[in-house]
Amino acid sequence: MKTFNPITEQPSLFDHLEDMDTLELLTNINSMDKTVPQAIEVAIPAIKRFVDATYEKMEHGGRLFYIGAGTSGRLGVLDASECPPTFGVDYDMIIGLIAGGDYALRKAVENAEDDTEQAWKDLTQFDIDKNDVVLGIAASGTTPYVIGGLKKARINGLVTGCIVCNLNSPMAEEATYPIELVVGPEFVTGSTRMKSGTAQKLVLNMISTAIMVKLGRVKGNKMVDMQLSNKKLVQRAIRMLMDELHVNEKEASLLLEKHHNVRKVFKHYGKH
Template sequence: MENKSTTESASNYDHLEKMSSLELLNNINKEDQTVPFAVDKEIHSIKKLVDVVVSRMQEGGRLFYIGAGTSGRLGVLDASECPPTFGVSEDWVIGLIAGGDNALRHAVENAEDDLEQGWKDLDKFHISDKDVLVGIAASGTTPYVIGGVKKAREMGIATGCITCNKNSPLAAEVEYPIEVVVGPEFVTGSTRMKSGTAQKLVLNMISTASMIRMGRVKGNKMVDMQLSNKKLVHRGIKMIMEELDINEDEARRLLEEYRSVRKVLKFSRSRE
């Protein structure tokens, strides 16, 4: 007998079209406030997955995310933000979405229903047992994701998932399931809302905790961030000023010379 899907259960609210803007916003916000509490219940599960990611990365492995629709977009977003934030190469954290990059902006018909395509997309990156694969699906039933993680596990690849239903088919296929059950959505079945928020929080935790443990943060500073715009250059200058107790002009000169906050700090301290 199929488990009842929490993500598809009826909203706790009805007659939404009769609510004022203020009522809608207050009720949406009230529902959103429940999400961190649901994430908190899964901290130990998230910790297990982070430890595996760090272990594999220390051995030269990579982190893959795979998903469809909102879940896929969130995975691609998290992966794409790792290089500018932590200064890592673009092939260290890789996000794949059913239907390819076109699906980031446009719905691709039936892309998520192909049980074989997930592994085909992963195989293009020569994924191996050095890597970790995290399947993302609010429902936990997406064939594209389930097929990908199932084949990956058969190949000896460490697998985890982020889902918002308990005892889903996806969770049954992975070694490290994360099941953040946020309850019915404000708009029935609209998992871009609370479920998407929960997935984003967990993805932030996985990538940030992993990168910190891999030495990509010093103190509380993003010392390896890419200096790709004026705001980030200014942030880098401020970091150097604070760490070395020097004025802005000297900090700017050092950053222009070394083009990296970490290199500036390493060089300056080696001369002390």
Template sequence: MTFIKTTEQQSQYEHLETMSVSTLLFNINKEDKTVPLAVERALPAIEKLVHVIVSKMKLGGRLFYIGAGTSGRLGILDASECPPTFGVPSDLVIGIIAGGDSAIRKAVENAEDDSTQAWLDLEKYAINKNDVVIGIAASGTTPYVIGGLEKCNENNITTGSIACNESSPLSMVAQFPIEIVVGAEFLTASSRMKAGTAQKLVLNMITTATMIQLGKVKGNKMVDMQLSNSKLVDRAVKMIMDEIPLNYQQASELLEKKGSVRRVIDFYNK
């Protein structure tokens, strides 16, 4: 199949600068509505990757994201939200961006063009065959990401990918490729828009489904979440009240004593 960068195709909308704000917003939203449908078409591929991640994590493995620009930032965002949401160690899901941490806020010129650096970045974490590495690139052509997955394959490390073009070079390299083909962007080639939204949805799915499979959720509650501020403590107290016939004060005191929603529920149900 011929590789066509649909993420680079011309927008279906012309003369954006002449549109009113209401028209701009309406049309952006119209395009955004197509993203969940594109994700839905990729659910079988996402499921395969989640099963692999779960099996590897049960062996002590970790999940790595590698990406450049928007894709790299989205990986870091998803990774950084796993410890507070699921109470897992900060080194269970790790996001790596081309150009290093300074690239999270400011673009690092040409960092994405280095096909050897991703492997060097991964080696800093003593990456091994129990780990899974997912390369994220809307275009599916980023050398940093492709080069990283190629080295992972050479070293018997499981690889996945998230791209927004069909039959991309990245998908050809990954063992478990995911393609979310969202088509041309409202603003031509601005892949931070639909493509970025698609990537964010898939990342949410991957880590949430994985953590549920690993037992980090009870019912529909984040019972292992970190109690790092008053809002989360209040949420935790109300979770306990939903599960156990206690008033707010009782639940709050028990939470303070036990330190997590899970430990309170387990203690009460002994």
């Protein structure tokens, strides 16, 4: 059996953390965090391959599923939940699943991530098929819940990808489009909620935003399909209309009240 030694479990570059004062702690954490964008830059070609493959499926009605455990699972659920209000898409277009279910978003569920069969069971609750895409998320690249889900998804003909923070992990072997973000050891040894989690969050932002732009959910640089669920977003929509249509605030407000959506106002004025 091939030996796998994850870099995410290697000792921190710093020791005796308890002897550092507050400024030293914050400065040293920040110095390590600076390596994250560099690791992501190296992975951009791999991210591109996954985005293009996923877009091709979603353009024809497919969905994107994130599966993960612990911090990785929570980040997937977070990214998925932010897409409908930001881009006006249905809540079943990008779906985040976490080992242990929604309860695990707040409290750890014992042994949930060790079940190799549960992820596929969770996915089949959504009538998953070959039009869909599954992205596994795990810093270590060894989480049984995610590996099992990716393996079953691949066997059933789905496009699969993963976000891991180690090279040549067992999870990457199960993914058609592996994304490997080698951020190195954590400030607190093994605490992958830190650099690894930050890297995963940034890449999830990149993936979902790029796909939504390609699907036409952004005009120029504006979120024209955002849900107007609070006063801040209503005011943002009014500013969009004022800037694009060269109308005053009152006119923009009346147009928004009439059409309930920035894109619909633009369409009415021929601003496709």
